[in-house]
Amino acid sequence: MELRFLRDTDKREVDFVVLKEGAPQFAVECKIGEKNVNPAIFYFKERTAIPDFYQVHQGTRDYIKNGVRILPIETFCKELKLH
Template sequence: MANFSNLAKQISVTVDTIRRWLDVLESFYFSYRVRPWFKNVSKSLRKQPKIYTTDWSAIPDPGARCESFMAAHLLKAVNYWTDAGLGQFALHYIRDAYQREVDFLVVRDGVPWMLIEVKNSAKEPISPALVHFSRELMVPHTFQAVWEMDEVDADCFANPTTDHPLRIPMRTLLSQLL
């Protein structure tokens, strides 16, 4: 998550300059922002977005690289679904006052539709924040997508996963988005 004020102080420029630089990077398709989701839209616009680079392969940290990889594919899917007339889709992340956060929330026609937490290893337990938001928002499709997990032959969207997030290989989930 980018804190524009801290970044501006670190490099001795104004917050507006940081925003303009990010706008330029977005206009060249070098980066994009994923905004937090709130039922109150004006509140979400005041919160800090996450900023992702389109060149996820250049990210040295494995966890951040996996998250950026997933973000790029989700953004592509959300744009396609909207353009194909399947609904109005948007990509967000979700975080509450208790610092519980889930990496991605796909909203369909203004309603939470899919939650995704990205993990590098299958050894990591199901995220408690993922379980919490899945139940609180009654999201029909909830996944913990794992990078280092062999692909399986499963239909990710066959059954609602509101009460029990599904741990799924990232390859399997991504292969079923488009």
């Protein structure tokens, strides 16, 4: 397993991408609030082969916007069996 960040020459970025045997598994953006979704996450979703994108936050809302799941950090960790 590898952990990398994702950034392009225009400085759009997503906090990290998890890779397994060199292949991207999912990308994660971390935010305090649950309302504002990082526009870069949609940009990279449309232009990369990364299968899943998440934005985790400290709030309570769990929803999907344009194919990106926005969810509480606690839910994210439970689903990864980290909590």
